[in-house]
Amino acid sequence: MLETFDLSVRISSESYDAIIDDLRVKLNELQRQIQKQQRAVLIIIEGRRGSGISPLVNKLYQALDPRGVRVIAVGEPRDVERAHSLMWRYWNQLPASGVIAIFDRSWYSRAIAEQYNAKEMDSFPDGPLHAAVDFETQLAADGYLVIKFFLEISEKEQEKRIREKHWDVFAPGTKGGAERREKNSLPGYHEGTALFEKMFMRTDLASSPWSILVAEQIKYAEVQALKSIISSIELWLQRQRSFQETYLIHKAEEEQPPSVLLESTVLGNLDPDVPMDRSVYKEEMKRWQKKLADLQIAFYKARIQVFVVFEGWDAAGKGGCIVRLTSLLNPRGYVVEPVAAPNIVENRYHYLWRFYKMFPENGHMTVFDRSWYGRVLVERVEGFCREDEWKRAYYEINQMESLLYGNNAVIVKFWLHIDQDEQLRRFEARQADSKKQWKITDEDWRNREKWGQYLSAVDDMIHRTSTPHALWTIVPANNKYYARVYTIKVICEAIEARLQAHKKEDRYKKK
């Protein structure tokens, strides 16, 4: 692919001057449309060493209205970034709606560096390029535009630039020395060609294709980049609009679904009543709490991330379970994240973005009191998102959890199941107790009326997202004692299983 390009093309100063201002004005107009339509764009600038990535980034940065642009300089991961899964840092840096993010290098430079240093490859069995494809696909599905450029120069020009310039003094978060590191972590010219070709082949997606920019002359690259960005954005805004229109027409014509609900296949067969005596409870609770406290030290040392997700009916006892399971833990190693509706700022991002901010570091545990599954539960039932959005979410969630698992995570997911009679008893008890009245709201009563719709949603969720590395556990929760002990036990067993797997791997490696 790279070798088919004519690197001798150039633009004259006169031609450049004649068109550059118009291109910038055009881009500025598009930027305002992006803001108006509340969309976001990622522009990735990759290329060979010395190909002028930073100068081109600066040209684009300057061409854009600063209120709607972010430059993201990708270098070696920070310590916080190393303590999370591979793509975590990019999720965190996702542009909000109305913003164009320009990436000065990206996950691709990291992927190349990691591919090149085979040592690091071990820890990413799925491969960083695979992760890149997943990431871009998820963004595209959510209406983001991802534009990818690769700057190509000749070997001669590369040698010249590296000799002349201090173009790689800058690398975020390092005390200089970037040049030395990059020399070691980036391949030479011809070796590079092979790696880049592989990268193009595997990541040239329909929704985010690669464009090669000839960068022997920076002005030429700038003009080509601007033209390409403008046409990509125009096409994409057009598509967004026609999607909206099609969707609205489709919605209006759609027949209402039949109001008869199917029997629940998952929850229908489960008896939510499992008895447990107070004396047994006290003893078992002490035992498993102690066990989990010991395991906390073990998974901290093994750098395992633990995700515990609590979903369930209102008043099913999620909070009570969470207080018990954390009561002997060290607060430096866990966090409880109560998840409510997204706020106005969070709504400007992909719906998974805010959860990435809550994810535990290696060795830590996050307990989610409700979670990203809200997308396929409350948001589906209440119509807070479109149908295509929640339908897509099953796949998106499985993909995310699979990547987390690959990064050494334990993922335990609970659905706390009580029956309608038990819920009514608990609602009434709360209302009768002046200390607990604040816990019950009109919304709880409204949700209760939609029991059937939630039942279908829970069924679908459990069928579609119970994967081998992130199983759902349905917890009979009419008896609080049983539910509290059982959840801690399941967590302990899941952590132990992962620790065992670790030990086996270690033994295998030693052989």
Next chain:
Amino acid sequence: MLETFDLSVRISSESYDAIIDDLRVKLNELQRQIQKQQRAVLIIIEGRRGSGISPLVNKLYQALDPRGVRVIAVGEPRDVERAHSLMWRYWNQLPASGVIAIFDRSWYSRAIAEQYNAKEMDSFPDGPLHAAVDFETQLAADGYLVIKFFLEISEKEQEKRIREKHWDVFAPGTKGGAERREKNSLPGYHEGTALFEKMFMRTDLASSPWSILVAEQIKYAEVQALKSIISSIELWLQRQRSFQETYLIHKAEEEQPPSVLLESTVLGNLDPDVPMDRSVYKEEMKRWQKKLADLQIAFYKARIQVFVVFEGWDAAGKGGCIVRLTSLLNPRGYVVEPVAAPNIVENRYHYLWRFYKMFPENGHMTVFDRSWYGRVLVERVEGFCREDEWKRAYYEINQMESLLYGNNAVIVKFWLHIDQDEQLRRFEARQADSKKQWKITDEDWRNREKWGQYLSAVDDMIHRTSTPHALWTIVPANNKYYARVYTIKVICEAIEARLQAHKKEDRYKKK
């Protein structure tokens, strides 16, 4: 202070069981009031090694409604934190309104560690305890409550606990080894007593006093902590309410200020017209842009943070100056931050909080297109904040800038001055040009009518916040060429002066 405590006090299991639930319920009620009144609380738990800080933090964490609580575990600074000024990380972790933040160790442990390792002291000439006092004072002034506990145990108990437990396995962001580090960075028992006494003496503030908790028995400490937290919060909520009432009465009775405005002493004497030819401009511009690009590498290597603040009349040409000054810079080393009104999430914090998120790392530059000075300009003139708030802001800003300067910063602040005729010409030109119409809004015309009020505000601002380490430069800006060249020149000179000072220091150190 420490030696006057009777460490043998204890609570019986019966007494504990009898009161603990009531204390928790009471605290929960207060938590809901905090949410309603949109205030925030910081609870600092400090203490000797092995005094049970984490277990107590966990007790408090569990006692509170998880929707309104955050645990912040303070350990060694992360690389990002090291790349900023001393208190940056705590500003970043400030609780939003409605939230209680529980600090498992805090800036005090860091201060003690740094005090103990004299090596690190050099870089904080003002002293970390001084910085702590400033920080807490600023929070108190803004209506935050800061509660500070110190857990005291006997030497015998300390030895026993350190022998028995793995209580210090956890330290955020480290691969274990915390115990070893803490042993080196924290003083022994008696040496500690001396340091802690010094800490109490210097930081026992009226608004945030120290409470010593006897922690030989964790239940006793928990009960004392809960009682103390409850009474502190009650008193503080009471004060907040009476402040609001007093303020409203005072406001209602207040006489309207006379509408005659004094002559501006700062801007009044300045001729905004300084001519510059296009040919001189082109030459000078090239020279200073090149100079700044060279200096960028120098200040990156010297780890100097550069803050450039642009304030000025609407249409004074801030954006044009910024584009010119950044045009040859490496985008990996600078950011332009356009500052608009705070959004709904930002409004839940101290007004300076959002700026901390924009501050450059060591070696980087941030260019602010408007800034924290909005507090004493637009917010004052438009009444977006209370009078006591903007009056307090001068001191708060000076304090902040002084700490930044102490952390190796260059702070350059511009007021771009044009006269009213020139502004009118530019407004009309914008309105006439279809490509620029979007730049001019009704708000701009409204602001123009308040020219006189802004003049007073600018006067006050420049008088009160032009400090030796963060001077204001008033830029005659009727001629755009002159303003653009002059601002880059001032920035270059300020950076060079700081680099020179560095070299002198280095020479001095070598002697």
